[in-house]
Amino acid sequence: MYKKQTVIILLFLVGLYACKKGLDNPFLGFQKPSNFPEPAYRFSTNEVTKAGFELGRKLFYDPILSHNNTISCASCHISYAAFSHPGHNVSHGIHDRLGTRNSPPIMNLAWSTSFMWDGGIFDLDLQPIAPITNHVEMDDTMANVLNRLRISSVYPPLFEQAFGDRTISGTHFLKALSQFMVMCISSHSKYDSVMRKEGIQFSPIEEAGYALFQQKCASCHQEPLFTNHAFVNNGLPISALNDQGRYGITLDSNHRYQFKVPSLRNIGYTTPYMHDGRFSSVEQVLDFYNSGVQKTPNLASSFNQNGRLGISISAAEKTKLVAFLKTLDDVYFVRDKTLVEP
Amino acid sequence: MQRMIVSFLFLIVLFASCKKDSAPSFNAAVKAALTVEFDNIAGSEDLKLNNVFYYLTANGDSIKVSKLKYYVSNFSFTNVDGSLYTIPQDSSYHLIIEGDSSTYEPEFNIPEGEYKAVSFLLGVDSLRNTQDVSKRTGDLDVTDSAKGGDMYWSWNSGYIFYKLEGISPQVAGMMGKSFMYHIGLFGGKTSPTLNNLRKVTLDLTQRGTPKVKAGKETNIHLTVDVLKTFSGTATVKLADNSMVMANPYSATVANNLPGIFSHAHTHN
Numbered sequence: 001m002y003k004k005q006t007v008i009i010l011l012f013l014v015g016l017y018a019c020k021k022g023l024d025n026p027f028l029g030f031q032k033p034s035n036f037p038e039p040a041y042r043f044s045t046n047e048v049t050k051a052g053f054e055l056g057r058k059l060f061y062d063p064i065l066s067h068n069n070t071i072s073c074a075s076c077h078i079s080y081a082a083f084s085h086p087g088h089n090v091s092h093g094i095h096d097r098l099g100t101r102n103s104p105p106i107m108n109l110a111w112s113t114s115f116m117w118d119g120g121i122f123d124l125d126l127q128p129i130a131p132i133t134n135h136v137e138m139d140d141t142m143a144n145v146l147n148r149l150r151i152s153s154v155y156p157p158l159f160e161q162a163f164g165d166r167t168i169s170g171t172h173f174l175k176a177l178s179q180f181m182v183m184c185i186s187s188h189s190k191y192d193s194v195m196r197k198e199g200i201q202f203s204p205i206e207e208a209g210y211a212l213f214q215q216k217c218a219s220c221h222q223e224p225l226f227t228n229h230a231f232v233n234n235g236l237p238i239s240a241l242n243d244q245g246r247y248g249i250t251l252d253s254n255h256r257y258q259f260k261v262p263s264l265r266n267i268g269y270t271t272p273y274m275h276d277g278r279f280s281s282v283e284q285v286l287d288f289y290n291s292g293v294q295k296t297p298n299l300a301s302s303f304n305q306n307g308r309l310g311i312s313i314s315a316a317e318k319t320k321l322v323a324f325l326k327t328l329d330d331v332y333f334v335r336d337k338t339l340v341e342p
Numbered sequence: 343m344q345r346m347i348v349s350f351l352f353l354i355v356l357f358a359s360c361k362k363d364s365a366p367s368f369n370a371a372v373k374a375a376l377t378v379e380f381d382n383i384a385g386s387e388d389l390k391l392n393n394v395f396y397y398l399t400a401n402g403d404s405i406k407v408s409k410l411k412y413y414v415s416n417f418s419f420t421n422v423d424g425s426l427y428t429i430p431q432d433s434s435y436h437l438i439i440e441g442d443s444s445t446y447e448p449e450f451n452i453p454e455g456e457y458k459a460v461s462f463l464l465g466v467d468s469l470r471n472t473q474d475v476s477k478r479t480g481d482l483d484v485t486d487s488a489k490g491g492d493m494y495w496s497w498n499s500g501y502i503f504y505k506l507e508g509i510s511p512q513v514a515g516m517m518g519k520s521f522m523y524h525i526g527l528f529g530g531k532t533s534p535t536l537n538n539l540r541k542v543t544l545d546l547t548q549r550g551t552p553k554v555k556a557g558k559e560t561n562i563h564l565t566v567d568v569l570k571t572f573s574g575t576a577t578v579k580l581a582d583n584s585m586v587m588a589n590p591y592s593a594t595v596a597n598n599l600p601g602i603f604s605h606a607h608t609h610n
Contacts, residue, residue, distance in 0.1 A: 123499060
């Protein structure tokens with residue numbers, strides 16, 4: 001009898017502990033969603049820890065990274081917009097200087113093999129150097145930024161907690177930012193729930209849109225990340241700026257006017273669209289693919305089939321496609337409290 | 343008597359020095375110091391940043407230089423017996439910065455011996471260019487603005503191998519009279535691009551072979567003539583090409599760059 005009681009009490013305590021653990025949301029590090037492929041990021045060089053992630057998160061939101069303490073990463077990568085810059089075709093950085101390209105969302109970067117619209121950066125760890133040193137973004141040097149962090153009262157202990165070294169090396173700074181960025185995982189859209197068979201179904205119109213999507217869009221916007229990470233000229237009219245995209249990186253004339261295929265996840269939060277933010281609605285984008293594609297150099301062959309430019313999308317098909325694309329919005333991601341300003 | 347002792351001592355010293363020169367005995371198992379000096383010049387003159395007078399290129403262009411920096415890496419030395427000694431990669435990257443004399447003479451530890459040639463890369467090889475940020479230390483630190491931070495394209499991941507900036511009256515561009523040559527591109531990681539890495543091999547037999555031996559300093563003195571940036575395999579006119587960065591013309595300039603290096607002499 002006595003023994004049985006003890007067992008029951010012990011079980012009760014274990015149960016309580018388990019509950020407590022659940023409430024505290026223990027930090028689990030990087031977890032690959034079950035319907036995603038293996039990530040590209042080299043976690044062997046940068047294991048995500050709670051202290052490292054929290055440090056990266058703090059840095060991401062801190063304008064100390066800019067020359068005059070006004071611009072943080074989050075200035076142009078806003079969490080409620082899936083870390084894009086809503087309403088801005090191109091972004092304004094320091095002193096309201098304008099860039100030339102649309103601020104891309106930060107999500108699922110652990111699966112990306114290149115960064116920026118032209119893919120000029122091949123390593124996530126090296127990515128933050130570009131905006132920090134860009135004249136129209138944060139306009140500083142890495143050395144200045146690191147020095148400001150080193151003389152702050154806040155950061156040395158945080159780097160010590162994260163990396164066991166309070167001297168703040170450039171490597172640790174970049175690794176901390178990567179830890180935050182790879183944790184910006186969007187995998188809880190309705191689409192994901194349907195795919196993971198979590199008891200939710202597409203509505204008939206979404207289902208019809210999904211079938212159309214697979215037929216007309218999925219060769220570039222491959223599931224489940226909704227990008228094939230390739231560079232494509234999709235036939236946008238060439239703007240006055242004459243941005244030649246990927247060509248600027250590779251100097252290969254076959255790459256003129258190619259830009260990275262963006263993911264379509266969270267498309268409802270990341271307006272405007274295209275590398276220069278020229279379209280403000282998904283409907284405009286679909287109209288462009290139906291009737292606006294131009295035969296510019298290196299136009300992808302998928303946009304020039306049987307003598308027709310673009311992809312035929314009827315009005316009825318457009319409605320269905322839009323319904324499906326809405327299932328890619330991930331409200332849990334854009335409201336994730338662990339990713340907002342600390 | 344005293345005079346005799348002095349003469350005797352003198353003779354001994356003479357003998358000792360003769361012996362050293364005529365029959366050096368090397369122990370290849372022992373490593374000794376060798377420095378390679380990069381002496382930046384402009385034609386027949388020593389290069390001075392922001393010099394009062396213009397330097398004249400072979401094409402008749404006048405230039406003043408405000409910045410000269412370049413990476414030399416992957417050194418190897420060819421022994422007179424034909425064997426090759428390659429410096430371990432981790433200690434093989436050196437950024438030479440005109441105006442910072444602490445960068446002019448990279449030091450190496452190589453097996454004792456007499457060497458007939460030196461080879462190095464002008465630039466940073468593709469492997470190191472794509473390595474994890476934690477391997478980019480010292481001269482390769484892209485977060486150190488005094489070192490790699492000023493020799494790195496953040497928007498097109500890769501080191502700048504050779505950076506020459508200045509002014510020339512022949513330039514009439516948007517940026518006034520200034521010219522900027524930033525030569526990089528290692529061949530690309532995600533897609534192939536230009537490979538502007540150039541290997542430099544210098545024969546050391548004409549102007550004194552280095553005899554590397556423990557207990558003494560050996561120095562290979564190289565001159566680096568910035569004016570040869572503009573001539574050699576191709577004529578590079580400043581009026582036509584004042585800004586050469588990540589563009590196709592960079593390959594033309596890169597082809598001239600091995601020619602800027604010459605062996606002047608050796609201090610044994």
